[in-house]
Amino acid sequence: MFIPLTSLDLSLAAVLVIMLALLSWRMQLNVTQQLIIAAIRTTVQLLLIGLVLKTIFTHVDILWVALICLVMLSVAGWEILSRQHRKLKGWWGFGVSTASLFVSSFFISILALITIIQADPWYHPQYAIPLLGMLLGNTMTGIALGMDRLVQTAWQQGSIIEQRLMLGQTSVQAINDIRKESMRAGMIPIINSMAAAGIVSLPGMMTGQILAGAPPVEAVKYQILIMFLITAGTGFGVISVLWFISRRLFDDRHRLRFDQLLKTVKNK
Template identity: 35%
Template sequence: MRPDFYVLSWNDVIISLVFVAISVILIKKWKLGLENTLLIGTLRTFVQLTVMGYVLTWFFDQQHWAFMLGLLLIMILIASYEGTRRQKNEIPHFFSSMLISLLGSAIFILGTILLFILDVKPWYSPYAAIPIGGMIIGNGLNSTSLTANRFVAELKHREKEIETLLSLGASPKQAVFDSMKASMHAALIPNINSLMTVGLVQLPGVMTGQILAGIDPLIAVRYQIMIMYMWFTTATMANMIMLAIVYRQFFTKKQQLRRELLRENFRSASLH
């Protein structure tokens, strides 16, 4: 390892603003009207990540399991809120569904990595738990948000099919199982595609970061392989848990499809 290798100073970061300046010039030339949004985004990236850096430094100094678990829980709560906000459709109890699916998959996957793969000692060492936990939660958030949107679209598209199956004696789960399968399929294909192309088209972020920080590429590669497998499992587990909770919200206790939730204007109507 070469710890001093390519260390960035704040001056270096300021120089990298030249990229933003180039983008602003190009955007103005095309009159895209996005300059202000880009400048706000640039500022937010700087502030959010700098604050996060200080917060992480403070947390890393605490060396106590409660701080690590507390931070992970906060990340999961924020992700669940963000996932609910991104939802185009009204799904009752979606925040709790996200919370349970992210919590469940994070506990299982992070626990396995910390205890059995990396063998981290102590297990709550934030240097491993926080970045890996962050990746699990982030990937879980993106995947479950997309899957939930797709699931509701499937329900809308298959409303008559679902009621036909119910009428033939299917349980609610049996009636929506094809919709669940279709949305799982859509969620997992991008993950499988990235397993196919990783390393051929681009070097993934974690690996690039480690190599830039001076880590032996062969060690960086092993981390990346583990992360790719972890990502896929996160998407599979979090989506399955989320769908197993969410589909129930679309049925009454009397096994009737709540068709009012599938109407286009339901969300806006219910918010007023």
Template identity: 35%
Template sequence: MNDIIELGFWQMAAAYVFIVLLFLIIKARGINREKELFIGTVRMTLQLVLAGYILAYLFEANNVWLVILVVIFMQVFAVRNIFRRVKYRLSKRIKQMIMFSMAAGTLTSIFYFIIVVVQVSPWFEARYFIPIAGMLIGNSMTGISLGVQRLVEGMYDQRAHIESALMLGAHPKKASERIVNQAFDAAILPTINSMVGMGIVFLPGMMTGQILAGLSPVTAIQYQIAIMLGIVGCVSLTVILFVQLGYKAFFTDRAQLDKKELLLISSKEK
């Protein structure tokens, strides 16, 4: 039951038949994606192989400073990726709010999950801390990206409605409340949708990997449920922090729409 089937060279090579199949399909259909497919396959392979060796070293060393360094690297990469995903120009103030929301939301969720849920001792146990941090930060990165995009679009597209509300005496928070709620909803919707189909439509990658590695399906399910709940909480916390802070960047100290902020957004090309 617990015997693990090791994948040899030829077994791994056989898996690349699926890439060859995709290559033949796009070639036959005249879709110009051969270069992207080749680069994507090579990058995926090299990055995962490198990550495997790095993780093996980190797990063996199990050093608190190395773990902290890895988490900092994850955070920096995630924040930079958010900046690149959003098609609008972002002001320094909004970028600072993104960084704060990501750091505060993900670190709070990670430590709660490690200390309270999994109860790892010591807390910096690399075998637990790094994979959990990666999943929470990665999903929060996607959530924040969607939230930023929707908030920026809403504030710009509905600026006339906001100004009308302000002229009638509404507070900036009230005038932008609907936009903030829509941004939050758009950011968490993919996470909620993944929960709905989980276990019926598909088996999550982490759970599948644990089962293939010989872990009991019941134990794998317990971990998957805990991780999924952690992801939901982490995404929710990071996004709500951002949208509750982010809308303020569009208003001046006199509770007026910031024209400079809107002008910056109007230039979509980075």
């Protein structure tokens, strides 16, 4: 059984957000503006994508699906960049984050669509777009965290890295401990959510399917599939980011070169 929502239903929920905004404004908690803007953004963006999906579902065409996917991919790429504390060099940074998302989400979505889900045609937007969306949204977090940790730690521990180089270590040896730590930082959220799934939290996708009337066990199977895809995607994505960045951090003579990586740094 599926119960559609009316505009009135949504307005009731919106009143809660507005009450929260008013309260935080009264208490001078400084989140009011961000809260309102984000709430408006989510409404407009979701309504728009709803309309887009509705149109695409009725005209199944691989070109349209590809176009939407590319837009999603590049927006996610920018999103990763904007979550970095240290600004990476423009196009290069965008290239790395998008390339890693390509490995983590695009490639894995296509693999899952063709070999596991096997819709007809395999790129059917009803499956392709939600799947890619979920993968992008979740792997993006892990990649952004891993990347930020690597760049931040390398920056803070620059003199330790150089000390290790002075002792004759290779660039890989000198950055290895920081790489391990960054991999952990990127993977912890998905590892935690796998461990907590079903006991502490009911994952959103599964809950959505159940709300839409799907049998619980079927919903659970889909959720397990998605969890595994997200985990694999996040892992491969973080690894590729670590690989790209730690290569860029050094030159071919194993010198530490922040000027190749970061925007505002000039080589001393």
